[in-house]
Amino acid sequence: xxxxxxxxxxRISYGALxxxxxxxxxxxxxxxxxxxGPSGCGKSTLLNAIAGLIDISDGEVWISGKxxxxxxxxxxxxxxxxxxxxxxxxxxxxKNLSFGLRVARHSKKDIAERVSRAxxxxxxxxLLKRRPSNLSGGQRQRVxxxxxxxxxxxxxxxxxxxxxxxxxxRVDLRVEIKRLHQRLRSTMIYVTHDQxxxxxxxxxxAVMHGGEIQQLDEPLTIYNRPCNMFVAGFIGSPAMNxxxxxxxxxxxxxxxxxxxxxxxxxxxxxxxxxxxxxxxILGVRPEHVLFDRxxxxxxxxxxxxxxxxxxxxxxxxxxxxxxxxxxSVRCASGKRYRPGDRVPIAFDITRASIFDTQSEKRL
Amino acid sequence: xxxxxxxxxxxPRRLTASRIGIYAFLVFAAAFFLLPFYVMIVTSFKTMPxxxxxxxxxxxxxxxxxxxxxxxxxxxxxxxxxxxxxxxLNSFEIMIPAATLSILLGAINGYAxxxxxxxxxxxxxxxxxxxxxxxxxxxxxxxxxMLSKVSLYNTLPGIITVHVIFGLPVMTLLFRNYYVAVPxxxxxxxxxxxxxxxxxxFQLMIPMxxxxxxxxxxxxxxxxxxxxxxxxxxxxxxxxxxTVELNNIVxxxxxxxxxxxxxxxxxxxxxxxxxxxxxxxxxxxxxxxAGAVKG
Numbered sequence: 153x154x155x156x157x158x159x160x161x162x163r164i165s166y167g168a169l170x171x172x173x174x175x176x177x178x179x180x181x182x183x184x185x186x187x188x189g190p191s192g193c194g195k196s197t198l199l200n201a202i203a204g205l206i207d208i209s210d211g212e213v214w215i216s217g218k219x220x221x222x223x224x225x226x227x228x229x230x231x232x233x234x235x236x237x238x239x240x241x242x243x244x245x246x247k248n249l250s251f252g253l254r255v256a257r258h259s260k261k262d263i264a265e266r267v268s269r270a271x272x273x274x275x276x277x278x279l280l281k282r283r284p285s286n287l288s289g290g291q292r293q294r295v296x297x298x299x300x301x302x303x304x305x306x307x308x309x310x311x312x313x314x315x316x317x318x319x320x321x322r323v324d325l326r327v328e329i330k331r332l333h334q335r336l337r338s339t340m341i342y343v344t345h346d347q348x349x350x351x352x353x354x355x356x357x358a359v360m361h362g363g364e365i366q367q368l369d370e371p372l373t374i375y376n377r378p379c380n381m382f383v384a385g386f387i388g389s390p391a392m393n394x395x396x397x398x399x400x401x402x403x404x405x406x407x408x409x410x411x412x413x414x415x416x417x418x419x420x421x422x423x424x425x426x427x428x429x430x431x432x433i434l435g436v437r438p439e440h441v442l443f444d445r446x447x448x449x450x451x452x453x454x455x456x457x458x459x460x461x462x463x464x465x466x467x468x469x470x471x472x473x474x475x476x477x478x479x480s481v482r483c484a485s486g487k488r489y490r491p492g493d494r495v496p497i498a499f500d501i502t503r504a505s506i507f508d509t510q511s512e513k514r515l
Numbered sequence: 516x517x518x519x520x521x522x523x524x525x526x527p528r529r530l531t532a533s534r535i536g537i538y539a540f541l542v543f544a545a546a547f548f549l550l551p552f553y554v555m556i557v558t559s560f561k562t563m564p565x566x567x568x569x570x571x572x573x574x575x576x577x578x579x580x581x582x583x584x585x586x587x588x589x590x591x592x593x594x595x596x597x598x599x600x601x602x603x604l605n606s607f608e609i610m611i612p613a614a615t616l617s618i619l620l621g622a623i624n625g626y627a628x629x630x631x632x633x634x635x636x637x638x639x640x641x642x643x644x645x646x647x648x649x650x651x652x653x654x655x656x657x658x659x660x661m662l663s664k665v666s667l668y669n670t671l672p673g674i675i676t677v678h679v680i681f682g683l684p685v686m687t688l689l690f691r692n693y694y695v696a697v698p699x700x701x702x703x704x705x706x707x708x709x710x711x712x713x714x715x716x717f718q719l720m721i722p723m724x725x726x727x728x729x730x731x732x733x734x735x736x737x738x739x740x741x742x743x744x745x746x747x748x749x750x751x752x753x754x755x756x757x758t759v760e761l762n763n764i765v766x767x768x769x770x771x772x773x774x775x776x777x778x779x780x781x782x783x784x785x786x787x788x789x790x791x792x793x794x795x796x797x798x799x800x801x802x803x804x805a806g807a808v809k810g
Contacts, residue, residue, distance in 0.1 A: 225707045226706070240719055
C-alpha cells in the first residue's frame with residue numbers, strides 16, 4: 153500500500169548544524185503515529201517540515217502520493233493543532249473555524265455545513281459565538297482541533313496539543329483524540345514528550361533522539377523490547393533499572409554476572425543467541441522485578457534493603473539498595489515497607505533487556 | 516476597649532513625612548508645568564492695554580475674544596494677513612497622509628521582519644535603526660538635492676515623503692517588537708489555513724494591533740504636527756504647516772507685539788497634540804504596557 157506520508161532522505165540544517173540528517177519515515181494511511189522524544193530531539197522540527205512551515209535542506213516529503221516538498225502548507229492537505237492553541241484572538245470561534253475556508257473562497261453553504269459538522273463532532277456548538285479569550289484551555293484546544301477538522305485534511309498534525317492543559321483535562325482530551333481517530337480514520341502524526349500519551353494513542357511510536365529515529369514500532373514492542381539503552385531509559389516511569397555486568401558461559405547457556413549477584417538467562421527474548429565474555433548491561437523494569445513473596449523460591453533470589461516507599465494508590469513504588477546498586481520496584485499496595493527492611497528480590501528474565509555496554513544496543 | 520489594639524485585619528495607612536514630601540513635590544511640579552499654560556490662556560483673553568499694565572497672572576478684567584478671531588483669520592505673516600487658518604489646513608494635509616503611510620509601512624515592515632524573516636532582514640533592520648540615530652541635520656542638504664532632482668522639492672508629496680521616511684525607523688521598531696511577542700504558532704496556523712502575506716497581515720495581525728496602533732498614531736500625529744524644520748525646508752510656500760505659520764506670525768516685526776494674538780495662535784497650534792494626549796493618554800499607557808498577546 154502506498155504510504156500516506158513519506159519522508160525521504162530528509163536533512164534539515166541551521167547553518168553548519170544538521171538538526172536532522174538523512175531521516176526516512178513512511179506512515180501508512182489511517183495510522184496514528186507518535187513522534188516521541190525529549191525536548192530538542194528534532195520531533196517538532198520534523199513535524200514542521202512535514203507541514204511545510206520550515207525550509208528543508210535536502211530530501212523529499214510526499215503526502216497522499218504527491219511530492220509536496222516545494223508546496224505551500226495550505227496545498228499539502230494537512231490540518232495542524234498547536235500546543236499554544238494558536239486561535240485567532242480577534243475572531244469568534246465560528247470565524248476561527250471558517251478562516252481557512254473563507255480564505256480558500258468556499259461557498260457560504262459549504263462553510264456552514266463543515267463548521268457545524270466539526271462543532272458537532274467536538275461538541276462545541278454552544279461556543280460558536282464566543283471569543284477564544286472567553287474559553288477554558290480545554291475548550292480552546294477543542295476549537296483548535298475543530299479548525300484542523302473543517303479542512304477535511306488527509307493528514308492531521310498535532311504538535312504537543314495537550315501539554316498546556318492540566319492533568320485531568322489532558323486525560324479527557326487524550327481519550328477524545330483517540331475516539332476522533334477511530335471515527336475519522338485519517339492519518340495522524342502526533343508529537344509529544346509524554347510517554348503515556350504516546351503509549352496510549354499510538355499505532356506506532358517513533359522514538360527520536362539527536363535528530364534520529366531510534367526505534368519505530370508498536371507501543372508494546374517499544375516498551376518490552378527497546379532496541380537500545382536510550383529507548384529503554386526514556387520509556388517507562390520510573391525508568392528501567394540498569395545493572396552493569398558481564399555475560400559468562402554457564403551450564404545451561406550464558407549467565408549474567410552482576411556486582412554481587414548472578415542470574416541465569418533462561419527464557420530471555422533476545423535478538424539471537426547471546427554471546428559470552430562480553431560486558432553488558434541488564435535492564436529490568438520496576439514492574440518486572442519480583443519482590444518479597446513473589447521472589448521467594450526464584451532462582452537468583454537476592455536480598456535488598458528498602459530505602460523508601462512511595463505509595464501511589466493503585467500500587468506502590470519501593471526504592472531499594474542492593475550492594476552498590478539502587479533499583480526501584482513496583483508492587484501491589486497493601487503491605488507497607490519501612491526503610492531498612494530486608495526483602496528478597498529476583499528478576500523476571502523473560503521480560504528483561506540486555507544491552508551491549510559498548511554499542512548500547514539490545515542483544 | 517484598650518488603647519493598644521492587636522494587629523488584625525487591614526493594616527492602617529499612615530500619612531508619613533516622606534509621603535507628604537512626595538505629594539508636595541508632585542503638586543509643585545504640576546504647577547510648574549501648568550503655570551505657563553495658564554498665563555497663555557488668560558493673556559489670550561485680555562486686551563492689549565490690559566496686558567501692558569503688566570499683571571500677567573491676573574484674570575482678564577476686560578474679557579475679549581478678539582485676539583482669537585484675529586489669530587485665526589487676520590494675523591499677518593509677512594505680507595499675507597489671512598491668519599493661522601491657512602496653516603491648519605496645510606498641517607492636516609501633511610499630517611494625515613504622512614502619519615497614515617508611515618504607520619502602515621512601519622506595520623508592514625515589522626510584520627515582515629518578525630514573521631516572514633526575509634533573507635538579510637536583520638541587516639535591513641540594523642541599517643534602518645542606525646538611520647534613526649543619525650541627526651536629521653546631516654540629511655537635510657542631500658535630501659533637498661535629491662528631492663529637487665525628482666521634482667518633489669517644495670511640494671506636498673515631497674514633505675509627506677520626507678515625514679514617511681523619517682518616521683519609518685521608529686515605526687518599524689515599534690511594530691517589530693510588538694509582533695515578536697505574538698506567538699509564532701498563530702502565524703503558522705494561519706499559513707496552514709492558507710493565509711498569504713496580505714491576508715495574514717490585514718485579517719489577523721492588524722486586528723490584533725489595536726494598542727500599538729494607538730501608540731504609533733500618537734507618536735506620528737504629534738510628531739508630524741509639531742515638526743517645524745522639515746516643514747520650513749521641504750513644504751514650499753503653499754504648504755507651510757501651522758508651526759511655521761505661527762513662527763511667522765509671532766516674529767512679524769511691524770508694530771507692537773500683539774501678545775494676546777500670539778498666545779491665541781500658539782494655543783490654536785497646540786490644540787491638535789493637546790486633544791490627542793487628552794483623548795488617548797489612557798490608551799497610550801495601555802499600549803506601552805501591553806505585553807504578550809493572549810490568544
